[in-house]
Amino acid sequence: MKLILSHLESPLGAMLLVTDEQQAVRALDFADHRARLYRGLREHYGEVELAEAQVPNEVAAALACYFGGELGALDTLRTATAGMELQRRVWAALRCIPVGTTTTYGKLAKALGFDDPRAAIDIGAANGANPIAVIVPCHRVIASNGELKGYAWGLHRKRWLLEHEKAITAKRPEPETALLPGF
Structure with missing residues (x-):
């Protein structure tokens, strides 16, 4: 090819x-x-x-x-992926997650018609095998407890993308506390 x-x-x-x-x-x-x-x-x-x-x-x-901030700009790009049927279904579903929102592995599994909670594991594996960063927004899938779990390209990038899309609030740096002499 x-x-x-x-x-x-x-x-x-x-x-x-x-x-x-x-x-x-x-x-x-x-x-x-x-x-x-x-x-x-x-x-x-x-x-x-x-x-x-x-x-x-x-x-x-x-x-x-x-x-540059026009967050819907990627929606019109054409993608073509190979892979197993489940992977292609997951990757297609990822493109349907609106900008500025997140979903969980379990909710994505349910949206794809899986009732077994263990299906979230297979959905997570397919999500992690996504070959198209950013355009196929696997970064919008988070853990059910709200934690940013797994991102093939690094959690720092996942956080940046979700903050850029205003799906999560930017982390504020911890304030530094000045130690006074004698304390």
């Missing part, structure tokens, strides 16, 4: 974009996770030929708008 690899910068670090010849996004990863990107491409597509090219204008513009 012939795919196109592009490099771009983001507020969260350098990113690697993989598109097909129709400019559908096949993968979007952070450059510091390059091995994950290549492993995923092999798992999903087998032998892949990557040609380097500029980021397609539509994708570059949408990502720039998103990172």
Whole structure:
């Protein structure tokens, strides 16, 4: 399979974009996770030929708008993913989670028609295997207790994305307490 690899910068670090010849996004990863990107491409597509090219204008513009504050800008981007049926269902469902909101693994499992609470584990695994960062918003799925659990690209990025989307409140730094002599 012939795919196109592009490099771009983001507020969260350098990113690697993989598109097909129709400019559908096949993968979007952070450059510091390059091995994950290549492993995923092999798992999903087998032998892949990557040609380097500029980021397609539509994708570059949408990502720039998103990172600039136009949070719905990614909704129109076309994605195409391979993977098992459950993974593709989960990834499609992730794109339906509105900007500025979060859901839980359990709620996502129920939305996909699973009644068994243990299905949340399979949903979490599919979520974690998402090959398209940011555009397929797996960062919007959190633990049932509200904690930010698991994000393939680092919890610091998950927190930043959710704060950027105003889905969670930005963490305030802890105030420093001055110690007075004798205390």
